[in-house]
Amino acid sequence: MSGQHIFLELILMPLLAFMIGLFLVLMMRKVRARIERRVGPPFLQPLWDIIKLYVKKMQISHGVIHDLGIIMLLGGYITAEVFLPVPGMSGFTSQGDIITLIYLMMVPSLGLALGVGQCANPNGSIGISRALTAMLAYDIPFIVVIAGACLYYGTTDLTEIIALQKSQQWGLLSMPILALAGLIAIHAMLGKEPFEIYVAPAEIATGPMVEMSGKYLGSLFVMQCLQIYTITVLYTSLFLGGGYTWFDFIPKLFLVALLPVMITVIFPRYKTDDVLRWLWKWPTGLALLGLAIVVLQG
Amino acid sequence: MKDVIPIQTNNTETIAVSKNSKNIYQQAIDTFSNFCRARSLFVLHYCTGCGAIELPPAMTSRFDMERLGIQPMVTPRQADILLITGYVSIKTLKRVILTYEQMQGPKYVIGICSCTVNGGMYWQSYATAKVLSEYLPVDMYIAGCMPRPEAVLTGLQQLMKKIEKGEANSWENYFKRYDYYLGNQQHLFGDTWHTPTDILEEARHYHLYGAESTGNNTARLIKYTVEHDLTKLDAPLREKDSMTKRGKK
């Protein structure tokens, strides 16, 4: 892996992630509109939104930590991108495994929390406290799913998992229940409708984003794209055999992103403790069942 | 959508931005950013009056604002357009001004319903502000005693065209002619009227600090802020001291 090859991948992977993320967000908004029998946003709408926010003339900041939070946010996901196995590019996947990835995905949420904390807006703080509670809620089933998968594959290195799936069968077929529980957990991770309490517009004025304006909000949209990309890639590499070529990788990503959106549109919003109770009951139960099966299979 | 709704803008003169003062590179960016600004507008409809009921149908499946790239937003920080829908009572006008000042950069105000144009049905009432543009630079009025969603959408489309052409910069007047607006506001709310945002500071930030930005009205405001020592970063903290008369530090 020569030096500039790595450097190229370091630049290319996040860029690619951003582009795919944009189209994923577009797909989500389009599907949402279509289900609501609306026309839906034009083709490059997410890009226009981001650029418009970046070129806003006034960028309100509440302090250095506010900016640092946003930078940490972007940095966290960009780092995560480099460790994700993508067809054709290996990046640093050999240097860090799935546990590193889980923790790398927690760094942005902490960054956002710090940034919002500096804004001294209670709506933001309530939003963050709900976001962290939701994180606690969805991370437990997700961790059980990860534990089950790693136990089944016997390794925590993503590239090896993909290779195993290529030789044997997809994770989805060998661990259907775990895959289902994983899907619900991912749905909650994306922060979509039923579990979207921390962005409740009417109640706490979009929670953490209450004081985010201009490029701060733009960066949050960028983060959203990267987040959707990371989560879907993680899920595909765990259960859908990762991408052999780009042509089968991207449809998988869109499929994985599509299912949660379909559920999101038709659901109202849970209260915080209902989010906790629901996520700790059904997906965790399913995940533990799947884990038991994996363990029993030996 | 043929009948064009009369659009008046009553601010007397807009300072024409001379095209060739910036270099080509700057111009390219401006046109591109105007292109994007036109394509993605975030709307904060401040339901001051009865006109707000027209907005939901504009967003939902029949008229679908989103296909134009317009999304409803909840806080002024994230909004570009401030829709004032319906009569503006004086008490609400204070909040409208506060919300307007909390918005960023290229921001547009659209007054819906005739009450914002000339007071409408409440033309002689003691409680409402008759003409909105005396207190805020208004880009566009959409007359009608609650214009239908099509009218709102056409209005928004025309605003998008203006933005694209780069002419929709009436927001700069608020900073350029702040004294005029502040006068009207002080006339309505009294001399001690001030908001947490420091408009003159922002004017300097936008490089729009012109001759007309200050006048005797702003002098009164500055006197008040200095006297209450509101100039510092954590101004209101000082205000607390003054109110409780705990001796000047």
Add this chain to the structure above:
Amino acid sequence: MSVLDLDHVFFLLIVNIGIAVLWGNRPFVGKILTLLYILEGLSILTSYHVLLSGAVLSSSLTFTVMQQTVQWQLGVSGGFFALITFMAAGLATWFSSGVWARSYAPIRLLHSYMALNVAAMLLLLASNDFLGLFIAWELVSLVSFLIIAINGGRSAKAAYSYILYAFLGAMAILLALIIIWNATNSFSYVEVRHHWSTMSVNRQLIVVLLLITGFGIKMAILPFHRWQAPAYAYVPAPVAAFLGAISSRMGLFALFIVLLQVVGIDVIQTLWLPFEIINMQTFLLWLAALTLIIPTFIALRQTDARLLLAWHGIGQGGFMLLGILSANALGTAGGIMHVFNHASYQAALFFAVFSVSYRTGTADLDRLGGLVTRMPISFTVMLVGIIGLAGLPPMNGFVSKWLIYKALLDEGMPLLFLAAVIGTLGTILSVYKLIHNTFLGQLRLEHENIKEVPWSMSIPMMILASIVFITGYFPGLLLESIAAMQSTLGISVVDYHLGGVNTGKGNLNMIVVVSTMLMAIGMGALIFFVLGNPRKQVTQWDNYAGGHFLTSDMRYQYSHNFYPGLMRVISPLYRNTIFWLESAIVSTVQFMAHISYALFMQANYLLYLILLVVISLLWVLAV
């Protein structure tokens, strides 16, 4: 030949105690003591390469009693813990030698108790048979009683409950010692390990359980954890940092030596608890997992920052035990490394919290807020500390947590892995609450002209924060001595390199991870600062409040009951059963005391004499 052997270190320690006791309250003495601690640390460091090669720093402090020769020599594991002790003590004394000393009256007591503590701990670390271990153990518990009780009042009560727990532990260890002595009639580790199998199985079980109780009390393992939180919270800043960092890890060191070196992890795996339900190792692992989860979620509810950190100290102790007992090279390495990591960021966090309370006068989270603009250094230190405590990537906490998670997964214990992650998530939630309520949010009026703490207090904090980051960036520095430790103990050694660990199934290279993070943050900053228009700072009153005009007299900060949703769901679980158990025992003791006192206060006491004679005569007839 090692440059310095243990006698020099002991000599320096005695000099330390002398200076502290005689001239404790002089202003310059704090600095001298700090230099002395650093000198001692360096003296061990210089001969560290000898330790790494497995040799031992011997000392002339030996005596033989009852045909048992008791002597003190420092192995590599003792050296590693000694280094942490000296680091913690040096920085704590540095913290207390500056401006802070003027504000703390019994400074002479503080210095002398600190010196005594370090000396006792080194004695414990250098002990190399059970009798020496027990003598040093009692000294350590006595001396930490002194230092916990330094503030009087609340901390004296906490110290009293501590010393009772400590004596319970000491008696448990003494009983275990006696049983071992009876089986092998020798106290040296080698002899005991050799004769261990001669003991019957359930006697082995009793001995292991007793040792776990004895050493577990100092480590605050679950049933015995109630004393530690108030004890470590109500003491002055340097003491809290020192205790939080290293004092309760002495129990872990003793457990580590006894369980892994003397008893051996394989024996523990074969020992079955009664009724063959669960073997000893799983029982201990689950005890450690509970010790991780329950105190962490108790910490979540605390409103006093010091108590919150102290409860986290207990939780992380459980995490270390989880690592050490996982009988896997990665796990033990992670457990020991977590000792160092926890020492570094716990001390940093305690310093940060106490510098806030030094300036604002309170550590109550409901009466703080918005101090980031006034105390930036303490904020950065606390930020680095909480990232370390939560175990997020750039900091060293992540490396040891990663090792332990990997070990748990490789050993096929998914539920324990889940328990550990629940503990970590709880930590993330509570540390965010800590930093949000102290530094972020609305600045209160009375804290308006708070300044940053003086340099003498902020430099130790910054050093600790940098240690947390550096050992996070290059974990190899620690893994080297840990691998040497594992080889001396005869357990499987972890194959490490400067950046991290290479296992066949998923490896970790922190150099790559952290440098990518820095590069990515650089890219994020680039995107953020270059692309958009320049930023403009606004006051904390220029905030969206639904159209309301904010003024300074209105408390506009969300800090009390920070996680209401979570609390509504899990509050029925807080039944503090251990508290009721403890108060039940106390009241039975008082009741029995009352009875036996009344027994003696008898008007007609001859009755008992006659009763005794009658009973004994009857008994004689029966014989």
Add this chain to the structure above:
Amino acid sequence: MMIWDDIFLEVDFWINIVSIALIVIGIYGIVFSQHLLRMVFGLGLLEAGVNILLVKAGYQKEAIAPIVTQASDTMMSNILAATAQMVDPVPQAMVLTAIVIAAGVQALALSLVIRIYKKYGTLDSHVLFLAMERDRHLSLNQKD
């Protein structure tokens, strides 16, 4: 029954009964009485009972007093023969000292009773015990 009759007639048996009776009465006197004097008398009886038992230890049936009359023959063999029928002198010596000790102790007890009576005016052991505790309490608190 034959055995019972013989025993019944034995002097030895009766002495045992009397001494044990004395001991039991003495102990009852000491333990269950509330009055100090009655305790001292009980002590006296107890000591007497024990001394009788002690003396009886050396008793032999139809044995003569242990006095060696023929001063002349100091041969060991005759002394041995003589002692065969003599009563064992050692317990008698012992009982002498025991009696002296008992007397001494009772005298001391009586003097204490007098002192207590002078001080407290009552000899009821319960009242005295409470008085002692009260004095103790007083001396504890008002230590000047």
Add this chain to the structure above:
Amino acid sequence: MQDSLILLVVLPLLLAFLLPVIARYLGNLSGLTGSLLLLFNILLLANAWNSVGYSPKVILLGGFAAPLGIVFYIDKLNMLFAILTTIIALLLWPCRTHNTDVREYVLWLLLLAGCYGVILSGDLFNIYVFYELLAVASYGLVTLPATGASYIAGFRYLMISALGSAFALLGIALIYSFTGSVNIAHLAQIIPDHLHHIWGYSAALLLIIGFGVKAELFPVNFWVAEVYSHADKRVTALLAGVVSKIAVLIILRFIILLFPWQDIFNFLLLLGIIGVIVGEFAAFYAQDLLRLLAFSSIAQSGLVIIAFACATEAGIMAGIALAIHHLLLKPALFLLASHCDRSINDLAGLAKSSPWASALFVILALSLLGVPPLPGFWAKLLLLQSLMAEQYLLLLVLVLLATIVEAAYLFRLFMLFYQRQEMPEQKRITIQGQELYPVITLSGILLLGLFFLPLFMDSLREIAMQTSNIEAYINTVLGKVQHIGEGNI
């Protein structure tokens, strides 16, 4: 030369009776004569020590050989206890110049004579007589402060020990009626195998309870709390330290030589452990310092009894170590406590007003508790090892639990002493220097023992070996005299 040891008993008695006469001429110097005598005793014991070093000696009183004559048996253990008694007596000697009348010195000397007699004599009845002498002297000493409370305490103490000695006498009578001899060595041959039946057991019980009164055995130690808190502090120190240990020594002699049966050992173990537990818990509840120390001495002597009750050589060694440790330590604590005779809460802040006294108190209490580097720990370690050797696991656990309770009330005391706030002005206690000298010497001896620990341990083992082999005892006493018949069973 070793016959000169008789002087140990004779001289104090002689001086006791002559003292009233001497006092008329010497006036208040009479106290000095007492201390001179004690010094002479120490010299006597010192040179006797090396002579008896190898094998125990026997002194035949009046030339009559055992088993008929009264015999003094001198071996290492007795010598050790004699020396320690003299040292403690010397330190506690009430040589106050002003108001002590000569009767106190007389009673002290009688007490000492009784102590020596009991330690050295090898004859059962002789032990009883000296024990009675000891008892009567202690009644006198207890009632010395002439306060009403001391009279009542003295009287109750008199009643219980008189009752006890009556039982002892009954036991001796029983033994004599069966064996026809009172000489311990002679009995040691006969009793263990012949009297192994109901009468033997009852005699043993009666003797143990009789002598148990002074040994603070569980049910008969009710007088301890009252007497120690009402009597004069030096007398309490002597009683608690020396006399109770001597009584336990007698019981040790009995259970080794006369009644070496397992049932008796179990009986003593039972009473000992109850004594320990009840003592500790009562001390936990005690409101004032003296009563607290009294109950803790009950607990300590309970421990010594347990140690002796497991009659192996290790047990005896542990018992002796504990006895010596307590013998040196408790008088020091009582002397310290003599100035703080008030309820515990008033003692708050003592460290400020008399720092040295409280520091000494803390060190001694820690040694009492058995905290490692101090000598108390080694004694307790020996005890635990001997208990473990006998597989008495439950006893071991109970002793350790008792130590925890002991730690509870001792540390509560330390916290009180070292509290921040000052003692109120008028109730301030400042303990001057010269009152501390005896305490300092005692703690000095204890800490000195620490440095010569290995040497001390080996000599202890020798003593234990010597006491535990019974044949040596019998041969030395009876070996010199050919048997005069088997005694008239």
